[in-house]
Amino acid sequence: MIPLSVPSIKGNEWTYIKQCLDSEWVSSAGQYVDRFESEVSKFTGSRYAIACVNGTSALQVALRLVGVESNDEVIVPTLTFIAPVNAIRYLSAFPVFMDCDDYYNIDVDKTLEFIEKQTSFVDGYTRNKTTDRRISAIIPVHVFGNAVAADALVAKCKERNIKVVEDATESLGTFYKQGIFTGRHTGTIGSIGCLSFNGNKIITTGGGGMILTDNSAFAEMAKYLTTQAKDDEIRYIHNEVGYNFRLTNIQAAMGVAQMERLPDYLKNKKENFQKYKKGIETIPGLSLASSPPYADNNLWMYALRIEKDVYGKDREQLMAHLLQNGVQSRPIWQLNHVQKPYKSSQNYKIEKAFVLLEKTLNIPCSVSMSSDQIEFILRKLSDG
Numbered sequence: 103m104i105p106l107s108v109p110s111i112k113g114n115e116w117t118y119i120k121q122c123l124d125s126e127w128v129s130s131a132g133q134y135v136d137r138f139e140s141e142v143s144k145f146t147g148s149r150y151a152i153a154c155v156n157g158t159s160a161l162q163v164a165l166r167l168v169g170v171e172s173n174d175e176v177i178v179p180t181l182t183f184i185a186p187v188n189a190i191r192y193l194s195a196f197p198v199f200m201d202c203d204d205y206y207n208i209d210v211d212k213t214l215e216f217i218e219k220q221t222s223f224v225d226g227y228t229r230n231k232t233t234d235r236r237i238s239a240i241i242p243v244h245v246f247g248n249a250v251a252a253d254a255l256v257a258k259c260k261e262r263n264i265k266v267v268e269d270a271t272e273s274l275g276t277f278y279k280q281g282i283f284t285g286r287h288t289g290t291i292g293s294i295g296c297l298s299f300n301g302n303k304i305i306t307t308g309g310g311g312m313i314l315t316d317n318s319a320f321a322e323m324a325k326y327l328t329t330q331a332k333d334d335e336i337r338y339i340h341n342e343v344g345y346n347f348r349l350t351n352i353q354a355a356m357g358v359a360q361m362e363r364l365p366d367y368l369k370n371k372k373e374n375f376q377k378y379k380k381g382i383e384t385i386p387g388l389s390l391a392s393s394p395p396y397a398d399n400n401l402w403m404y405a406l407r408i409e410k411d412v413y414g415k416d417r418e419q420l421m422a423h424l425l426q427n428g429v430q431s432r433p434i435w436q437l438n439h440v441q442k443p444y445k446s447s448q449n450y451k452i453e454k455a456f457v458l459l460e461k462t463l464n465i466p467c468s469v470s471m472s473s474d475q476i477e478f479i480l481r482k483l484s485d486g
Contacts, residue, residue: 103428103429103430104428104429104430104466104471104475104478104479105430105466105468106302106430106431106432106464106465106466106467106468107302107403107466107467107468108301108302108468108470109301109302109305109306109360109468109469110363110367110468110469110470111356112363112470113359113360113362113363114358114359114362115355115356115359115360117359118134118355118356118358118359119352119355119356121355122134122351122352122355123352127351128350128351128352129350129351130329130348130349130350130351131351132351132354133351134351134352134354134355134357134358135153135348135349135350135351135354137354137358138153138307138349138354138355138357138358138361139151139152139153139312139354141357141358141361142297142312142314142357142361143314145287145361145364146274146287146289146290146295146314147285147286147287147290148287148289148290148295148314148315148316149315149316149318149321150313150314150315150316150317150318150320150321150324151312151313151314152312152313152315152321152324152325152328153310153311153312153348153349153354153357154310154311154312154313154328154347154348154349155309155310155311155346155347155348155349156298156300156309156310156311157185157269157271157296157297157298157299157300157310157311158185158188158189158311159311159328159345159347160271160296160297160298160311160312160313161185161186161189161241161267161269161271161296161311162189162192162193162345163313163324163327163328163345163347164267164294164295164296164313164324165189165190165193165195165239165241165267166193166327167293167294167315167320167323167324167327168238168239168265168267168293168294168320169238169239169265170190170193170195170238170239170265171193171195171238172193172194172195173194173195173196173235173236174193174195174196174235174236174237174238174239175195175196175197175198175230175233175235175236175237175238175448176190176195176196176197176198176237176238176239176240176241177197177198177200177208177213177216177237177239177240177241177264178190178197178198178199178200178208178240178241178243178438179199179200179201179202179207179208179209179241179242179243179245179455180199180200180201180202180437180438180439180440180449180452180455181201181202181206181245181434181435181437181438181455181458181459182243182245182269182435182438183243183271183435184435184438184441185269185271186241186243186269187438187444189241190241191443195238196233196235196447196448197438197444197447198216198230198237198447198448198449198450199438199439199444199447199448199449199450199452200212200213200216200449200450200452201450201451201452201453201454201455202245202454202455202458203251203454204454205245205248205391205392205393205394206245206246206248206391206405206434206458206462207242207243207244207245207248207249207250207251207394208242208243208250208255209454210250210251210252210254210255212450212451213240213255213450214254214255214258215451216450216451217237217258217262217264220232220450221237221262223262223263226263227263228262228263228264230448232448233448237262237264238264238265239264239265239266239267240255240259240264240265240266240267241267241268241269242255242266242268242269242292243269243271243272244268244269244270244272244273244276244288245272246272246391246401246402246403246405246464247272247273247275247276247304247393247399247400247401247402247403248273248276248393248394248397248399249273249276249277249278249288249394249396249397249399250268250288251394251396252278252281252283252291253281253282253283256283256291256292265292265293265294266291266292266293267292267293267294267295267296268288268289268290268291268292268294268295268296269295269296270287270288270289270295270296270297270314271296271297271298271300271303271311272298272303272402272403273288273289273399273400273402274289274297274303274304274305274364274400275287275304275364275367275368275400276288276397276398276399276400277397277398278291278396278397278398279396279397279398280395280396280397281396288397289314290314290316293315293317293320294313294314294315294317294320295313295314295315296311296312296313296314297311297312297314298310298311299311299312299353299357299360303402304364304367304368304371304400304402304469305357305360305361305363305364305367306356306357306360307349307353307354307356307357307360308353308356309353310349310353310354310357311349326342326344327342327344327345327347328344328345328347328348329344329347329348330344330345330346331343331344331345332344366469367469368400370469370470370471371400371401371402371467371469372401374404374467374471374476375390375401375404377473377476378390378404378465378476378479378480381476381477381480381483381484382406382480382483384484385413385480385483385484386412386413387408387409387410387411387412387413387414388406388407388408388409388413388483389406389407389409390404390405390406390407391404391405391406391407391462401467402467403464403467404464404465404466404467405434405462405463405464406431406462406463406464406465406483407458407461407462408420408461408462408463409461410461416460417433417460417461417462417463418433420463420483421433421463423482424465424479424482424483427482429465429466429478429479429482430466431463431464431465431466432463432464433459433462433463433464434458434459434462434464436459437452437455437456437459439452465479466479
């Protein structure tokens with residue numbers, strides 16, 4: 103079986119983890135936690151980086167830090183993994199769902215239209231005209247590693263006091279090369295950004311996440327909240343409700359080793375994308391979704407688009423064909439505004455997300471994929 107996306111563990115992972123075991127620093131304190139945070143901060147250009155147990159916990163804490171409260175609303179795309187949507191509800195706030203653009207990201211034009219036409223600005227806050235709730239934040243998700251078109255969106259949100267919490271969990275290594283954020287990495291253009299180091303991400307710690315921010319007060323509070331909000335670590339005094347959300351030293355050790363390999367991983371992703379693209383272009387009815395030209399994208403996930411009338415198979419039929427030939431593939435996530443917990447949530451002019459959902463299949467994209475594996479997959483796509 104050629105898997106969809108698995109990690110490459112061929113660097114110093116064993117050496118660094120053994121150092122943790124030998125020193126008996128295995129929990130949420132130790133040199134590798136600090137070192138991992140420092141390496142991620144340096145790579146992304148974020149002033150602060152705070153390690154968490156996973157990307158979802160990072161999102162939950164980030165939303166709390168920017169002031170999302172019970173009964174608030176947060177704008178979020180419907181086409182995304184469900185984690186940012188759930189993080190909104192963990193704080194007893196409500197999602198407002200937006201459509202996607204050609205790159206699977208939040209449709210900025212429709213989002214700006216919603217803010218202009220469906221909200222009002224009263225006493226320094228944006229309020230939803232339909233629900234009369236305060237819209238306190240937005241979560242732009244850089245889907246599949248593609249950078250969101252952020253210039254106009256961030257400017258409008260700043261004008262309307264809507265805090266930008268970036269879900270950059272899929273986009274480590276992506277940075278802008280055009281516009282006002284030129285040279286900035288995803289995760290560093292809003293108030294706070296969040297990364298994930300799940301097993302299928304471009305680097306992994308098994309689980310794990312990271313909060314990125316340039317705000318010293320946010321960074322201090324993030325570390326405080328993720329370590330159970332201890333005001334006195336000797337006497338265990340707690341003046342806030344905190345979380346047991348810190349990353350372990352063992353996981354951080356793996357992260358440090360993975361960060362050492364990240365430039366190679368990014369290079370491999372791009373080379374493999376081009377190999378796929380060259381082959382897929384010769385197959386009628388199939389195309390590889392492109393990335394936005396205004397950014398250098400990490401190409402975390404490869405999205406195959408299927409025109410059934412030309413290719414002869416739809417997404418489900420092609421997925422079954424590949425599986426029969428030992429190739430794992432995956433449809434993109436079910437749209438969140440039709441998921442059972444969120445069917446009653448407000449959504450705005452969602453159209454393109456339905457189209458891309460039905461015609462898109464993610465194909466194997468591991469950083470360690472060989473040319474032979476790619477050629478095999480291309481043959482199976484061709485004879486499908």
